[in-house]
Amino acid sequence: MSAAALDYVETALHDGRRLRTPFWRIDSDRDGPTLLVVAAQHGNEVQGSEVIRRLAAICAEDLVAGTMLLVPFMNLLAVRHRRNSIKIGPEEKHTDLHKAHNINGQWPGDPRGGDVQRLAYALDHALVQHCTHVIDLHCWCKFWATATLATDDGGESRRMGEAAGTRFIRWGDIPSPEQPQLRATVIRRGGAGMAMELSGQYCVYEREVRTGLQAVGNVARMLGMLPGEPELPPDTGIEVTDERETVVEAPCEGLFVADQMQLEQRIEAGQRLGHLIRADDLSAIEITAPVGGWLWRFGSHRPDPDVRLPDQHPWSDPGDPLASIVST
Amino acid sequence: MALEATLNRATATLTDGSEVHTPWWHIDSGGEGEALLVIAAQHGNEVQGCEVIRRFREVCERELRRGEVFLVPFANLPAIRHRRSHTSLGPEQPYGDDRGHNMNRTWPGDPDGNDTERVAHSLHEAVVRHCSRCLDLHSWSRFTATAALARRDSGLSQQMAEASAVRFIQWRKPPSGQSGGKTIGALFNDSGRGGLTIELAPQWVIREKEVAVGLRAATNLARLFGMMAGEPEPLDGPCVELGPEKEDHEDRLHELTAPCAGLFVEAGLETSDHVEEGQVLGHIIREAHLERVEITAPAAGWLWEYGCHRPNCDVALPPQHPWADEGDALAAVLEPRPEGERTGESTSA
Numbered sequence: 088m089s090a091a092a093l094d095y096v097e098t099a100l101h102d103g104r105r106l107r108t109p110f111w112r113i114d115s116d117r118d119g120p121t122l123l124v125v126a127a128q129h130g131n132e133v134q135g136s137e138v139i140r141r142l143a144a145i146c147a148e149d150l151v152a153g154t155m156l157l158v159p160f161m162n163l164l165a166v167r168h169r170r171n172s173i174k175i176g177p178e179e180k181h182t183d184l185h186k187a188h189n190i191n192g193q194w195p196g197d198p199r200g201g202d203v204q205r206l207a208y209a210l211d212h213a214l215v216q217h218c219t220h221v222i223d224l225h226c227w228c229k230f231w232a233t234a235t236l237a238t239d240d241g242g243e244s245r246r247m248g249e250a251a252g253t254r255f256i257r258w259g260d261i262p263s264p265e266q267p268q269l270r271a272t273v274i275r276r277g278g279a280g281m282a283m284e285l286s287g288q289y290c291v292y293e294r295e296v297r298t299g300l301q302a303v304g305n306v307a308r309m310l311g312m313l314p315g316e317p318e319l320p321p322d323t324g325i326e327v328t329d330e331r332e333t334v335v336e337a338p339c340e341g342l343f344v345a346d347q348m349q350l351e352q353r354i355e356a357g358q359r360l361g362h363l364i365r366a367d368d369l370s371a372i373e374i375t376a377p378v379g380g381w382l383w384r385f386g387s388h389r390p391d392p393d394v395r396l397p398d399q400h401p402w403s404d405p406g407d408p409l410a411s412i413v414s415t
Numbered sequence: 416m417a418l419e420a421t422l423n424r425a426t427a428t429l430t431d432g433s434e435v436h437t438p439w440w441h442i443d444s445g446g447e448g449e450a451l452l453v454i455a456a457q458h459g460n461e462v463q464g465c466e467v468i469r470r471f472r473e474v475c476e477r478e479l480r481r482g483e484v485f486l487v488p489f490a491n492l493p494a495i496r497h498r499r500s501h502t503s504l505g506p507e508q509p510y511g512d513d514r515g516h517n518m519n520r521t522w523p524g525d526p527d528g529n530d531t532e533r534v535a536h537s538l539h540e541a542v543v544r545h546c547s548r549c550l551d552l553h554s555w556s557r558f559t560a561t562a563a564l565a566r567r568d569s570g571l572s573q574q575m576a577e578a579s580a581v582r583f584i585q586w587r588k589p590p591s592g593q594s595g596g597k598t599i600g601a602l603f604n605d606s607g608r609g610g611l612t613i614e615l616a617p618q619w620v621i622r623e624k625e626v627a628v629g630l631r632a633a634t635n636l637a638r639l640f641g642m643m644a645g646e647p648e649p650l651d652g653p654c655v656e657l658g659p660e661k662e663d664h665e666d667r668l669h670e671l672t673a674p675c676a677g678l679f680v681e682a683g684l685e686t687s688d689h690v691e692e693g694q695v696l697g698h699i700i701r702e703a704h705l706e707r708v709e710i711t712a713p714a715a716g717w718l719w720e721y722g723c724h725r726p727n728c729d730v731a732l733p734p735q736h737p738w739a740d741e742g743d744a745l746a747a748v749l750e751p752r753p754e755g756e757r758t759g760e761s762t763s764a
Contacts, residue, residue, distance in 0.1 A: 111705065137700065178507060342495075
């Protein structure tokens with residue numbers, strides 16, 4: 088049994104204040120990988136924080152090789168701001184301000200930069216530089232299914248993605264030298280990494296926490312850090328590509344009333360997905376699946392549902408996405 | 416023989432000369448009786464009632480025996496298309512910044528007023544003035560339980576609330592003046608007709624559970640008024656009442672706030688759920704030391720509020736964030752009144 092030791096990374100902010108980022112370190116006292124698991128680089132993406140809390144308890148009991156570095160609140164500044172990144176204001180996204188303060192575009196940081204660059208620099212020196220593998224837990228909007236974002240390096244990063252065992256996986260290429268994301272930074276240094284997007288921001292759902300915990304545990308098992316083999320449920324690792332995806336769009340203006348379905352569930356061609364109450368004559372238009380496959384996206388939404396409540400509104404304009412199905 | 420709803424439209428001419436055609440259904444039993452109005456989405460982000468009305472139409476076509484029903488699922492189409500409560504609101508602006516565009520402060524509307532007043536006036540002339548009873552369907556944030564809002568000065572409003580079979584009833588005082596504009600509920604209750612408002616939680620979504628609650632309420636009202644056969648379907652368990660004065664419920668309301676800063680992780684409960692004393696409601700991952708701080712129910716009762724939230728959680732995402740500062744609201748458990756006691760019994764206009 089290896090106790091989880093609480094420690095802090097200290098960052099000197101530009102106004103002289105010091106930020107203390109808490110993390111757990113769990114040593115098995117045996118050789119092995121150093122796996123860094125982080126959550127909440129973006130302040131509104133906090134489901135991974137609970138994943139890490141539960142993982143710490145498991146590792147404290149069962150870690151058999153290597154070292155775990157667990158950071159549930161990677162970007163405390165943004166978490167306290169309760170938005171994706173510091174400084175951004177109401178319903179802002181994809182602005183120059185966001186780019187400047189998005190911590191996942193700042194790695195490996197800068198000790199003389201703004202607060203976010205300083206934070207990234209301190210975390211990099213204290214933790215990131217010392218890991219051999221990284222899992223970066225994010226969340227995207229509630230209309231999109233959980234997915235592993237994996238790197239096909241033909242080696243350890245690929246094995247991590249395959250071991251995660253989520254229903255959906257998206258593969259990316261080896262990062263270029265100029266990519267400033269955390270995962271890319273670790274891979275560029277010769278390490279391995281993957282990211283996950285859990286479904287739903289501004290919330291912590293039990294189902295997502297379990298999915299995240301299983302995926303992270305699977306990777307730790309694959310690396311030999313936890314006992315046993317990865318547990319891969321059936322129908323996992325379904326690759327999401329544009330060619331495999333069929334988007335169901337609103338045929339007219341109206342209110343989309345979704346049937347009770349869950350992201351990731353199996354869909355048959357012709358299956359009912361919900362109905363649209365038309366704005367002009369109040370008739371109910373049934374919405375059905377044009378193809379069979381797996382429910383990848385579900386619910387009427389527009390481009391920025393992760394920052395704007397109106398973009399979560401079930402009122403649909405013609406052409407708004409209502410669902411997306413990935414066929415295999 | 417089944418009745419058939421007729422589709423109609425109320426037309427408003429807006430200040431720029433364009434027109435809004437608000438669709439509504441009318442179902443006439445052909446027999447004497449009340450004229451029940453069911454209206455939803457006066458606020459553009461409160462759309463659960465729209466689906467309630469679509470389903471209630473089918474019930475009425477099968478079961479209406481007396482009187483007539485007027486059904487307006489999209490009362491404020493401009494606000495719905497704006498996807499916010501009022502057409503005047505911008506990013507994360509609270510309801511109160513309505514600048515005269517809160518439809519539920521405009522009744523009976525004004526044909527020469529602003530666009531919202533004009534839409535209300537068109538509905539009033541085409542629909543509302545013909546009705547003797549009103550069920551006004553709204554939605555509030557996901558952190559507060561679905562509730563019926565009613566007045567105790569009017570026998571009808573009180574009867575309607577009690578027949579609705581909604582778990583929570585929040586008794587409200589009659590408006591003391593007209594400075595804030597008139598709600599459709601006040602329009603009915605002030606004129607001796609009966610009005611009831613139901614807040615289905617939450618906004619920006621449609622949930623099967625809430626639609627079922629709203630549909631039962633609408634059907635129960637039709638039964639209460641003899642428009643459909645049978646008695647109102649009762650609630651499974653006690654009705655839990657609040658207000659209108661704080662002292663009416665403060666000894667039964669147990670509010671829980673965050674004891675420290677950190678991430679509140681809910682325990683999978685929902686508002687309106689029953690909880691036992693000592694039941695785990697969730698935990699906080701404390702910022703300072705990462706330890707788990709358990710949050711438990713201080714008494715048995717019903718979840719009136721649940722989830723970490725702050726003001727304006729009905730218009731913005733950050734106030735819905737589960738990151739709690741010390742003192743932020745996490746939950747409120749409300750005990751029912753002991754049998755034989757009534758809330759606000761002495762309050763009458």
